[in-house]
Amino acid sequence: MLRVEDTVQAPVEFSPALTAQFADIVSRYPEGKQKSALLPILHLVQAEFGWTSPQAMDKVAEYLKLQPIEVYEVASFYSMYFLRPQGKYVLEVCRTGPCCLVGAEKIMDHIEQQLGVKEGEVTADGLFSWRGVECLAACGFAPVLQIGPEYTFYEKLTNESVDTLIADLKAKGK
Numbered sequence: 001m002l003r004v005e006d007t008v009q010a011p012v013e014f015s016p017a018l019t020a021q022f023a024d025i026v027s028r029y030p031e032g033k034q035k036s037a038l039l040p041i042l043h044l045v046q047a048e049f050g051w052t053s054p055q056a057m058d059k060v061a062e063y064l065k066l067q068p069i070e071v072y073e074v075a076s077f078y079s080m081y082f083l084r085p086q087g088k089y090v091l092e093v094c095r096t097g098p099c100c101l102v103g104a105e106k107i108m109d110h111i112e113q114q115l116g117v118k119e120g121e122v123t124a125d126g127l128f129s130w131r132g133v134e135c136l137a138a139c140g141f142a143p144v145l146q147i148g149p150e151y152t153f154y155e156k157l158t159n160e161s162v163d164t165l166i167a168d169l170k171a172k173g174k
Helices: 016-026 034-049 054-064 068-077 097-101 104-115 159-173
Strands: 089-094 128-133 145-148 152-154
Touching (some): 016 054, 104 159
């Protein structure tokens, strides 16, 4: 299991290619409104590093000429930004009422057993992490999950379909 304590990071440096993407995004907004670029820039950072570490958020703040707290507030508000390392595949299970009524909690228990990690932890091979999320807007097809970072969607889950999904991802991830 990967722990945050095990991921002490050296100072983050953004590649010239990444900063060119930042500049392109910032150019879409009026002068002095660079904060508007924060969400898409955080997406790029997460895609590059796998999560939005404090060091990376500090560099984003520096790039956009913001206070670091402004970046932290945004990154911690939106659930799509990971504030700690995640697996290559993040299984996100809808945990709202309709999904729970038809077995989402049992699916989450099954995922925990199959992967051998609790919610928010990362498997030893670095392939998987999982978490419960708020509504995925598919109540009629519950229980459902999505897999980030591509956000592939799976409906009407059963233990068997989850086992097949995990096996397929393991084969793909190696």
